[in-house]
Amino acid sequence: MPILTFPRRIAVIGAGISGLSCAQALKHAGLRVNVYEKSRGLGGRLATRRPFGRDHPLGVDHGAPYAQADQPSIQDELAALGALWDEPQLPQNAIVGVPGMSDLARPLAEGLEVTTGTEIESIARGDDDTLLRDVTGGVHGPFDAVAVAVPAPQVGRLLGADPTGLADAVMAPCWTLLLAFEERLETDLVVAKPEEGPFELLVRNSAKADRSDTYDAGVGHCRPDWSAEHLVEEKEAMAAKLLEAFRQTFGGEPPAPSYCAAHRWRYARVVKPAGSAYWLSADGALGCCGDWRLGALAGDAHRSGAMLGRAMAQKLPG
Ligand SMILES: Cc1cc2nc3c(=O)[nH]c(=O)nc-3n(C[C@H](O)[C@H](O)[C@H](O)COP(=O)(O)OP(=O)(O)OC[C@H]3O[C@@H](n4cnc5c(N)ncnc54)[C@H](O)[C@@H]3O)c2cc1C
Numbered sequence: 001m002p003i004l005t006f007p008r009r010i011a012v013i014g015a016g017i018s019g020l021s022c023a024q025a026l027k028h029a030g031l032r033v034n035v036y037e038k039s040r041g042l043g044g045r046l047a048t049r050r051p052f053g054r055d056h057p058l059g060v061d062h063g064a065p066y067a068q069a070d071q072p073s074i075q076d077e078l079a080a081l082g083a084l085w086d087e088p089q090l091p092q093n094a095i096v097g098v099p100g101m102s103d104l105a106r107p108l109a110e111g112l113e114v115t116t117g118t119e120i121e122s123i124a125r126g127d128d129d130t131l132l133r134d135v136t137g138g139v140h141g142p143f144d145a146v147a148v149a150v151p152a153p154q155v156g157r158l159l160g161a162d163p164t165g166l167a168d169a170v171m172a173p174c175w176t177l178l179l180a181f182e183e184r185l186e187t188d189l190v191v192a193k194p195e196e197g198p199f200e201l202l203v204r205n206s207a208k209a210d211r212s213d214t215y216d217a218g219v220g221h222c223r224p225d226w227s228a229e230h231l232v233e234e235k236e237a238m239a240a241k242l243l244e245a246f247r248q249t250f251g252g253e254p255p256a257p258s259y260c261a262a263h264r265w266r267y268a269r270v271v272k273p274a275g276s277a278y279w280l281s282a283d284g285a286l287g288c289c290g291d292w293r294l295g296a297l298a299g300d301a302h303r304s305g306a307m308l309g310r311a312m313a314q315k316l317p318g
Contacts, residue, residue: 007032008144008316011132013120013158016044017067017298018290018305019149020108025309026147027112031316035112036132036140038119041102042109045268046298048100051180051259057212059100060178062219062263065203066094067104069299078299081107083209089191098210104298115140123148123158123286130285145285145316147308151267152274152292159288163281165274169292172224173231174268177242180259181216189218194249198222198230198242202249220246224269231264238262270296278308284315 008031012023015037023033041047047063050056066085069075078095082104085094097104119135129142148158152169159166175198184206192202198220205217220242222230230238239262247254270292277294280287289308294300 009034009142010145010147010312010316011036011130011141011143012147012149013132014044014149014290015039015042015105015109015114015116016149016290016301017046017105017108018301018308019044019147020105020112021302021305022147022149022289022309022312023112023305024108025306026313029310029313031313033112034140034143035109035114036118036120036134037114037116040116042114042116043097043102043105045265046097046101046105048097048102049178049261049263051178051261057099058180058215058217059205059211060180060217060219060259061096061101061203061205061208062176062178063265063268064101064298065201065205065219065221066090066096066208067101067298068093068095069297069302070295071299071303074299074303077302078104081105085208087190087207096208120158123160125285145287145312147312148286148288149290149305149308151290153267155288155290159286163279163288165276165279165293166288168272169270169274170272171267171292172269172271173227174224174265175222175227175230175238175242176263176265177220177222177239177246178259178261178263179218179220179243179246179257181255182258183216183255184214185216185255192249197249198226198245199249200224202246224271227265227268231266235262235264238264270300273300277304278311280308280311280315284312287312 045063131141289304291301
């Protein structure tokens with residue numbers, strides 16, 4: 001009698017670029033993959049907010065303003081997902097999602113089962129399989145293996161242990177000011193790096209490829225040390241404070257924004273990576289990946305996720 005076999009079932013926690021790259025590698029190897037994401041959308045820190053609603057053409061990229069990679073092969077893979085932002089003030093390899101940064105990750109979700117709005121709280125490993133429990137008490141699984149693709153400080157909460165390198169990774173926060181205008185501003189500004197004040201980088205979103213040319217939008221990313229000092233402040237108070245800092249940086253009286261908000265990234269950029277591309281348990285049933293394994297770039301997250309997916313698939317033949 002023929003023996004029936006079923007593909008191994010793997011859960012990936014986190015639908016940022018590392019989680020989606022990991023999931024694609026697992027799927028490519030013939031494994032069945034379910035991705036769980038706590039936010040409503042995909043992309044993680046490749047993030048785009050729609051301040052005037054989903055149907056409005058204006059989006060504000062409030063996470064990574066562009067994505068980069070150190071390795072030419074990863075750079076090519078990112079370029080295939082988005083468009084090159086050819087701007088003299090930026091690094092030569094700046095890739096943007098079209099029409100928003102979150103769209104850079106979207107093609108990686110194609111063909112995957114992704115459950116959004118589901119924050120996984122714990123991982124329960126049994127003798128033969130593993131269950132996930134979300135913050136509402138919902139149980140998901142059973143799974144043969146779980147890949148955790150979230151920022152380093154959040155990995156510890158899920159794995160309840162110190163996977164190799166976790167304690168070595170350091171991530172810095174970032175307060176970000178989001179501004180949107182219902183008119184086109186009369187300015188040539190694309191990117192600015194003020195020498196003083198809270199902002200490290202100001203980016204005009206509307207200068208990127210395929211953005212609305214009726215409206216204007218921009219972000220100001222604050223310096224890591226300034227962000228850390230002000231980390232616990234209220235978002236509303238921070239938005240007012242940063243808007244005032246923005247006005248002081250440029251002088252004059254810029255038009256009042258139609259939308260002004262502050263976003264707190266508790267874990268924005270990797271300052272010190274763990275140093276290896278991923279961690280995988282000896283039996284291949286538990287692993288973690290993310291930019292924090294390799295470096296501060298979106299390309300590092302993409303590479304880490306794909307490498308974990310391939311390594312896990314090798315240990316867990318379908
Ligand atoms: C302000 C800022 C500026 C940046 N600038 C650049 C730049 O110039 N160039 C560059 O290349 N990169 C830049 N980056 C970094 C880049 O965005 C990241 O390296 C990359 O997006 C990280 O991807 P990731 O998948 O590792 O993590 P993330 O994108 O953080 O994805 C993790 C995902 O897991 C989800 N999650 C977390 N916990 C749970 C849970 N318990 N259950 C379910 N889901 C969970 C999160 O919601 C998130 O979607 C910047 C980032 C920020 C914030």
